[in-house]
Amino acid sequence: MSTPTGKTHDRKAILAKLWDLGRTMSTQTVFLHQRLAQSVGLNATDTKCLDLILRGPAGAITAGWLSEMTGLTSGAVTHILDRLEERGFVERVRDAADRRKVFVRPCPQAVEPLVPMYEAIGNAYMKMLEPYSDKDLRLICEYLEKTCELTQRELTKTVAAKAGPKSG
Numbered sequence: 461m462s463t464p465t466g467k468t469h470d471r472k473a474i475l476a477k478l479w480d481l482g483r484t485m486s487t488q489t490v491f492l493h494q495r496l497a498q499s500v501g502l503n504a505t506d507t508k509c510l511d512l513i514l515r516g517p518a519g520a521i522t523a524g525w526l527s528e529m530t531g532l533t534s535g536a537v538t539h540i541l542d543r544l545e546e547r548g549f550v551e552r553v554r555d556a557a558d559r560r561k562v563f564v565r566p567c568p569q570a571v572e573p574l575v576p577m578y579e580a581i582g583n584a585y586m587k588m589l590e591p592y593s594d595k596d597l598r599l600i601c602e603y604l605e606k607t608c609e610l611t612q613r614e615l616t617k618t619v620a621a622k623a624g625p626k627s628g
Contacts, residue, residue: 490504492581493507493508496574496577496578499573499577500547500573500574501547502543502544502547502549505530505532505540506540506543506544507574508530509526509530509537509540509541509544510544510549510550510566510571512526512529512530513526513544513550513564513565513566514566514571516529519563519565520563521563521564521565522561522562522563522564523537523538523541523562523564526540526541526564531615531616531618531619541564547570548567548569548570549566549567549570549571550564550565550566550567551564551565551567552564552565553565
């Protein structure tokens with residue numbers, strides 16, 4: 461039901477536009493990352509896993525950690541790590557204290573071909589944000605933080621649903 465000022469209609473239109481823009485941005489982001497990844501012989505999932513490895517806790521990245529972060533199966537993570545290692549992006553190193561544990565370490569020199577591409581995109585985003593006030597930027601940050609939290613919750617739910625109930 462619309463009010464005399466039309467606020468209900470305006471809000472519905474704004475929410476519909478946000479929904480559509482979110483879908484468009486998500487799709488464009490996936491294809492942009494796929495294109496960048498292909499330029500170095502990888503796929504988007506490989507490069508996003510590499511990004512997690514680069515930003516993760518130094519010296520503590522394992523295949524299990526990567527599986528938890530991504531919701532991918534251990535088999536899928538193993539294949540990703542195999543591709544990354546084969547192309548020199550990561551190395552697997554056995555823990556000196558517990559030889560059963562294997563850590564994954566990035567090889568920064570191998571990432572160098574990606575750096576200019578991602579820096580150019582990052583610089584373009586930073587330039588786009590210049591006209592926004594600090595208040596606007598805080599609101600954008602709040603929105604993105606909540607979006608990330610919601611996305612992580614949904615990922616966790618879908619992984620748990622696929623795994624099914626745990627037997628005790």
